[in-house]
Amino acid sequence: MILESILAFLHLSAIFALIVFATSEAALCRTEWINARVVERLVRVDRIYWVALLAVVLTGLARAAWGIKGAGWYWTNWLLHLKLTATVVLLALSLRPTLRFRRWRAALPALPTEGEVTQVRRMVMVSTHIVPLIPLAAVFLARGFGGR
Template sequence: VFWGIKGASWYATQPLLHLKVTLFVVMVLLSIGPTLAFRRWRRALHATGALPAAAEVARVRRLVMVQSHVLPLIAVVAVFWARGW
């Protein structure tokens, strides 16, 4: 951004860049819950051999599915931005 040809002032005025970065941050935030759950499940499995409850698996699966639907949106926004929309 700072050493590019167009400069930081041009990038700062691009709404699609802000949308792209926001979607990326949303993906990062959505991945925190499943990551912590996977680590907790692994510790429990190694310690006691217990599997997670079905409701907890469903909740984590829902978050992963939302995250997997946000990822292509980032690519779509990048295409629109590259085409000058």
């Protein structure tokens, strides 16, 4: 019971960190705010975002493996596969902004165009809107929905 509680705490903390840093990216990536310092900060925030995303995946896998219900119960539930699919989509959508942020930093002191910033911000916003779907599926999964 203590292990399950610790794993749940770590998983939720990782999810909250992911949301905080995804939101920070969206807030910083605005055409009216873009300057060299913001580009540098975006790269740093994005790096922390990826650490949080990795923590979400690892703590989620730990919960599935060592949690109370056991790996067998989780892996046969379609909601877990929905969560994993949403996470893979999130990973794929998050990769493009990361590459853009790094490209912007490499091009400094030249700044990205307004169109580029708007496009990247839109990508960040789309990915941040996928994030809540993952815990939504988790809530139902934790309560036994989707099992056989």
